[in-house]
Structure formats: structure tokens, C-alpha cells
Amino acid sequence: MPYSKLIASLTLATCSSFASAGLVIDSINVQMVSTKFSARNLTDTNDQKFATALNAFESSESAVCSEDLDAFEGVSYRGTCGGGKKNYGALYTITGSLIGAAEFEFGLDWGRGGFILADSKDTSVDYYNEDIWWAKSWTRASEVKSYVLTDVGDFSLTLLGFEGCCDGINSARYRTWDTAQTLQRSRPPEPTQWQTLKVNAVPVPGSLPLMAIGALLMWRRRQS
Known part of the structure; x- marks a missing residue:
């Protein structure tokens, strides 16, 4: 040739x-603090509720534990930051890029509620005014929290939650699909298999x- x-x-x-479709995860960071703040039963809009919760997190008098993770799997206050089993807040920041669509599922232990949001256009703040406890089972549909992003390019995904007891395990997984398939087929596109959310999980x-x-x-x- x-x-x-x-x-x-x-x-x-x-x-x-x-x-x-392609998802690249550049970084996964978690910060944890000791706090008795509860995100349950907050008032105002979801954006304002998040601002209130973030201010409470940042105002905690305890030292912030900050860890860069290779994978969002088996994360806990005690295991990751050496904290106790009660009364803490966790702030996760996930950065990456996305072509096509991706669905994230989060297994969380947030007895005092929390939030999931992205910095991308046309995305919403998901507010959970409930006791979340997924018990390490992805089949507990009512406890697993889902968040979908579509053709956003570079993005930052934020999770902020609070736990009173008893420092359970937090994990995340994802699957992707090609949004271009919707223009080529009459049936919905088929997503990939679920995979653990890891840094550079998929090649560029x-x-x-x-x-x-x-x-x-x-x-x-x-x-x-």
C-alpha cells in the first residue's frame, strides 16, 4: 500500500x-472528615441543599483525609482514612472524559443522606433524603444509586454523603454504550458489561x- x-x-x-463510546477515568479522589452533620430533611432547592452540605463538610474542625484511589471499590472511613465507625462525611471527586454514554452505579453507606452531581451542562443534582445502605449487593436496586452522562467530553463527577453508623463499604461500577447506534438501529443500543470504576479503566x-x-x-x- x-x-x-x-x-x-x-x-x-x-x-x-x-x-x-469510550470512558476514560483520569482520577478518583476521596476526602473524609469527622462530622455529625446530616443531609437529611434539608430545605430549598437541590443546588442550595448541596451548598449547605458542602459548607458543613468544609467547616468540619477535624483534619481532612485526602486519598487518590486507583479504584472506587471497598472504600470506608476506617479502612481508607483510619477514622472511626461513626459520624463522618465523604466527598468523592471523579474526573475523566466521555464519548457516547455511560451509566454509573454507586453502592453507598450514607445513613444521613447525600448528593451526586456533575459539572457538565444539562446535568442535575441528585439529592438522597434517605438512609442508604447497599450491603455490598448490586441487586438491591432500591439502594444502588445510578447516574447517567451522555457525550459530555471532559467531566467531573462529585459525590457528597454523610454517615452516622457504621462505616460500611462504598463502591462504584459503570457501563458504556455508543450513542451513535441510535441513529443506525431501530432497537436501543446495547451497553457493555458492568465494570469496576477504575482510573484509566478504558484506553483512550x-x-x-x-x-x-x-x-x-x-x-x-x-x-x-
Whole structure:
């Protein structure tokens, strides 16, 4: 194959890769503090409720434990930050990029309620005015909290929750699907299998063709 046609083929492959669904997780950070604050039964709008809860979290007199996680799996106040079993708040920040759509499921132990929100356009603040206890079972549909993002590019996902007792395990998983399929098929697109939410869980779409193009360009320069 001539050199020019090979470059064109690789470029087409790159564009095709970017058209498919892809989720890249750049970082997962958790901060935890000792606090007796409860996010239950707050008033005003969900945005205002979140602002009140975040202020209470940031105003805690205890030292903030901050940990960068490789995976959002088996996180607890005692196990991750060496805290006790009662009265704490947890703030998770997840950053990444998304082409297509992704559904996140969170198994949480937030007896005093909490929030999930994204910084992307047209996303909402989900407020949970309830005792959340998923008991390490993804089949407990009423306890597992879901959040969906669609074609947002770079994003930041925030979770803020509070626990009074007894420092259970917190975990997250995800699945993706290609939103372009809705234009090509009469039936709904099929999502991928559920996977544990990890840093760089999925390779950047199109990265391999781009690397190949770079290698060919370097080779071409050396030959000239």
C-alpha cells in the first residue's frame, strides 16, 4: 500500500474509533472528615441543599483525609482514612472524559443522606433524603444509586454523603454504550458489561491509530 494511502487509512480508523463510546477515568479522589452533620430533611432547592452540605463538610474542625484511589471499590472511613465507625462525611471527586454514554452505579453507606452531581451542562443534582445502605449487593436496586452522562467530553463527577453508623463499604461500577447506534438501529443500543470504576479503566479511543501515524511520520522523516 502506498504511504499516502496508509496514512489515510489510519486516519479513518482513528476517526472511527472516536465515534464509538469510550470512558476514560483520569482520577478518583476521596476526602473524609469527622462530622455529625446530616443531609437529611434539608430545605430549598437541590443546588442550595448541596451548598449547605458542602459548607458543613468544609467547616468540619477535624483534619481532612485526602486519598487518590486507583479504584472506587471497598472504600470506608476506617479502612481508607483510619477514622472511626461513626459520624463522618465523604466527598468523592471523579474526573475523566466521555464519548457516547455511560451509566454509573454507586453502592453507598450514607445513613444521613447525600448528593451526586456533575459539572457538565444539562446535568442535575441528585439529592438522597434517605438512609442508604447497599450491603455490598448490586441487586438491591432500591439502594444502588445510578447516574447517567451522555457525550459530555471532559467531566467531573462529585459525590457528597454523610454517615452516622457504621462505616460500611462504598463502591462504584459503570457501563458504556455508543450513542451513535441510535441513529443506525431501530432497537436501543446495547451497553457493555458492568465494570469496576477504575482510573484509566478504558484506553483512550483512537490512541493506537494515532500512535501508528506518529511512528510512520517519524520513519518517513528519517528516510528523507
